[in-house]
Amino acid sequence: MARATDLVNRSCRTDSEKESREVSPFRFSQILSPALKVGTPPPATDPVMESNDLNVESVYLTLRDYMLGIQRIIKRGERIGIEMALPTIGKIVENPEMLAGINPMMIKLSVDDDYYILQPIHTMIYALKMGLLLNYTRTKMTEIALAALLQNVGMFLIPEEIVNKAGKLTEEEILLIKKHPESGRDILTHLNNEFPSVVEAVYQHHERENGDGYPRKLKGDAIVEYAQIIGICDSYEAMSRNRPHKKALLQFTSVRQLIETKEKLFAPRIIKAFLEEMSLYPVGSYVRLNNGSIGRVIKTSRQQPVKPIVRLIFDGRGNKTNNNEYTDLSKTGVLSIADVITEADLPA
Numbered sequence: 001m002a003r004a005t006d007l008v009n010r011s012c013r014t015d016s017e018k019e020s021r022e023v024s025p026f027r028f029s030q031i032l033s034p035a036l037k038v039g040t041p042p043p044a045t046d047p048v049m050e051s052n053d054l055n056v057e058s059v060y061l062t063l064r065d066y067m068l069g070i071q072r073i074i075k076r077g078e079r080i081g082i083e084m085a086l087p088t089i090g091k092i093v094e095n096p097e098m099l100a101g102i103n104p105m106m107i108k109l110s111v112d113d114d115y116y117i118l119q120p121i122h123t124m125i126y127a128l129k130m131g132l133l134l135n136y137t138r139t140k141m142t143e144i145a146l147a148a149l150l151q152n153v154g155m156f157l158i159p160e161e162i163v164n165k166a167g168k169l170t171e172e173e174i175l176l177i178k179k180h181p182e183s184g185r186d187i188l189t190h191l192n193n194e195f196p197s198v199v200e201a202v203y204q205h206h207e208r209e210n211g212d213g214y215p216r217k218l219k220g221d222a223i224v225e226y227a228q229i230i231g232i233c234d235s236y237e238a239m240s241r242n243r244p245h246k247k248a249l250l251q252f253t254s255v256r257q258l259i260e261t262k263e264k265l266f267a268p269r270i271i272k273a274f275l276e277e278m279s280l281y282p283v284g285s286y287v288r289l290n291n292g293s294i295g296r297v298i299k300t301s302r303q304q305p306v307k308p309i310v311r312l313i314f315d316g317r318g319n320k321t322n323n324n325e326y327t328d329l330s331k332t333g334v335l336s337i338a339d340v341i342t343e344a345d346l347p348a
Contacts, residue, residue, distance in 0.1 A: 055098070056098055056101035056102055059088055059091060059092065059098065059102065060102055060106070060121070062088050063085070063088055063121045063124075063149070064114070064117060064118065064121065066084055066085050066088070066149075067117045067118075067120060067121065067149070068117055069084070070150075070153060070156070071116075071117065071156045074153060074156040074157060074187060075156060075157075079190060080150075080153065080187065080188075082146060082150075082191070082195075085146065085149060086142070086146070089124075089142055089145045089146060089149070090142065092128065092145070093128070093138050093141045093142055093145065094138075096128070096132055099125060099128060099129055099132075100299070102125050106118075106121075106122055106125065106284075116152065116155055116156075116163060119152065119234070119237050119238070120148060120149050120150070120151055120152055121149065122237045123148045123151065123230060123233045123234045123237050124145050124148035124149045126233035126236065126237070126274075126277070126278065127144050127145065127147075127148040127229050127230055127233045128141060128144070128145055128148075129277040129278075130229050130233070130273050130274060130277050131144050131145075131229070133273050133276055133277055133302075134273060143195065143197055143198055143201075143226065144201070144226045144229060144230070146195065146198050147197070147198040147201035147202055147205075147226050147227075147230060148230050148233065148234075150184065150188060150198065150202055151184065151201070151202050151205050151230055151234065152180060152184065153183075153184045153187050153188065153202070154179070154180030154181060154182065154183030154184035154185075154186075154187060155177070155180045157180070157183050157187075158176060158177060158180065162176065162177070163177075178206075178214050178215065179215070181202065181203050181204070181205065181206055181214070181215055182203070182215055184202045184203065185199055185202060185203040188202060197224065197226060198226075200224055200226075200227070201224055201226035201227045201230060203215075203227075204216075204218065204223055204224055204227035205227045205230045205231050205234060206231065207222075207223045207227060207231070208223075208231070208264070208265045208266070209223070209228075209264060209265055209266055209267050210264045210265065212264075212265070213231075213265075220267070225270075228266060228267060228270045229270060229273075229274075231265075231266065232258060232265075232266045232270055232271065232274050233274070235258060235265075236258060236274070236278065239258075256280070258271065258274065275305065276302045276305070277302075278300075279297075279300035279301075279305045279306075279308060280305055280306055281297045281300065281305075281306070281308050281337060281340065282297065282300070283297055283298060283299065283300060284296065284297065285297045285340060286313075286340070286341045286342065286343060286345070286346065287310060287337045287338075287339065287340055287341065288337070288338050288339040288340075288341055289310070289327070289335050289336065289337060289338060290335060290336050290337075290338040291316045291334075291335060292315075292316030292317070293312055293314060293315050293316045293327075294312070294313050294314040294341070294346065294347070295310035295311050295312040295313050295314075295327065296310065296311050296313060297309070297310055298310065298311045298326070301330055303330075304329075304330045306329075306336075306337070307328075307329035307330040307336075308329060308337075309326060309327070309328045309329070309330075310326065310327045310329065311325070311326055312325040312326065312327060313346070314346070314347050318347045320347075
């Protein structure tokens, strides 16, 4: 059998390995105001149509099946393998344009009942986008993808009656859940020789900038960068999806809350990189424009984060559109986002 590192090297071949680009600290007021730098906006096209639709869906479903398999293996007390995941991760790393197409798959195929199966996949996608922004090498992209995918393997050891509890968790149940980073590290001990940074990121992904995280209350630079990135992506995913014991927030609200933590939970450079990728209006958000029309965000712009491309669903009178109308808000000085709404707020 091929060594895991051989699989990584095969999927991560590159002529020259770039150094990670620093993202400088920022003023939060600048992020929440229109972008200071005007660039050429992306074309108004549907991201699903920009990549092979069936290929992207196949990748997403392959990752879902892998996580279902990991869940079964851990519950049986057996050692998990990564050989099945690495080729799929490698395919995404080699073809990063697929990331734009996976976002709609996350909306289309995810269901609340599969939260603990799909959450690592979604976190992985967000983390890979941030890795691209930070100019990660292909090897580092593979490592952070693997760490994000395996971040919550320790959760599979927690009794389902606690994981799926609909009511408020007791203090004892919360303490049990907080042990999952340590359990995850123990489950992944056999990867320490080849992927020590992956195991450490899994162990640290709930540590926070101000020392309020767990399990070791690490602060600042003591937290490895992979864990910081996975931590903010995991937090966003947890806030914006329904869970058995907690209802989802609007994606817009989730992003705003993460921004407003400032230096408390995440380093400014990590928040800046996250926001540049996710935008205040993430892909999939429903928005109401100032002319009364309603649409769904299909693409965001790093240059103009408050002016995404919107696929119109209803016009200003509440009539359904033909679903092929797009508005690039960066190209109009008249239209803007007036409000963020939920699916339940859509006209009947």
